[in-house]
Amino acid sequence: SQTIHQWPATLVQPVGSPLSLECTVEGTSNPNLYWYRQAAGRGLQLLFYSVGIGQISSEVPQNLSASRPQDRQFILSSKKLLLSDSGFYLCAWDREGGQPQHFGDGTRLSIL
Amino acid sequence: KQEVTQIPAALSVPEGENLVLNCSFTDSAIYNLQWFRQDPGKGLTSLLLIQSSQREQTSGRLNASLDKSSGRSTLYIAASQPGDSATYLCAVPISSGSARQLTFGSGTQLTVLP
Numbered sequence: 001s002q003t004i005h006q007w008p009a010t011l012v013q014p015v016g017s018p019l020s021l022e023c024t025v026e027g028t029s030n031p032n033l034y035w036y037r038q039a040a041g042r043g044l045q046l047l048f049y050s051v052g053i054g055q056i057s058s059e060v061p062q063n064l065s066a067s068r069p070q071d072r073q074f075i076l077s078s079k080k081l082l083l084s085d086s087g088f089y090l091c092a093w094d095r096e097g098g099q100p101q102h103f104g105d106g107t108r109l110s111i112l
Numbered sequence: 113k114q115e116v117t118q119i120p121a122a123l124s125v126p127e128g129e130n131l132v133l134n135c136s137f138t139d140s141a142i143y144n145l146q147w148f149r150q151d152p153g154k155g156l157t158s159l160l161l162i163q164s165s166q167r168e169q170t171s172g173r174l175n176a177s178l179d180k181s182s183g184r185s186t187l188y189i190a191a192s193q194p195g196d197s198a199t200y201l202c203a204v205p206i207s208s209g210s211a212r213q214l215t216f217g218s219g220t221q222l223t224v225l226p
Contacts, residue, residue, distance in 0.1 A: 006155075032211045032212065034211075034213070034214075036214075043216050043217070043218045043219070044201070044203075044214075044216040046213050046214065046215075049211045049213055050211075051211050057211070059213065090155055090156065092156075092214075094212055098143050098144050098161075098163060098212075099161070100146055100158045100161040101146060101158065101203075101205075101212065101214060102158055103148075103155040103156040103157075103158075104155050105154060105155040106153075106154065106155045108153070
């Protein structure tokens, strides 16, 4: 069966520090991968998606970037965090053909 | 631009009651619609995926319906239990090639009282 892992589960970072969140999927190959953010009082917002290694599409201009160095690995990064980057970050995957999208357990990011 | 709305924003019911959660979307050209459950501080759990060609999809006590022409979906929960307490989200995909970027509603927070 397929599983998706995100880490860390919780992160507290100072403003201006770098960020690296990692997501890996097991049990499938060539998945579509997604990063979403859920901010307090706001809905889920898609940040990035990837249909293959090295292929990244950005949905909103922001302080964050994403990379896909391996087929089942998706990384969310920032060089300098802002207060507004606080939120709950969720990674998801699916396959072609209208299959369900499955989510990880998320990373709670707090910026001080 | 697709917009997804969920009504009500919050719902509190006694245990054992049947209930309906509503989801509406503005662009009826959708591939499918997915219902999720989110427990506090947790990720999303996929409950049901209903394809655009389907009218209903069932899983246990859950039944999702889809009416594309009117831009509506409902999630019916039978014989509700306290363990059903969570936020329920619906989402529809925007296609870009093989990817399916989801647009989410703001959710319905359900509380089932024992």
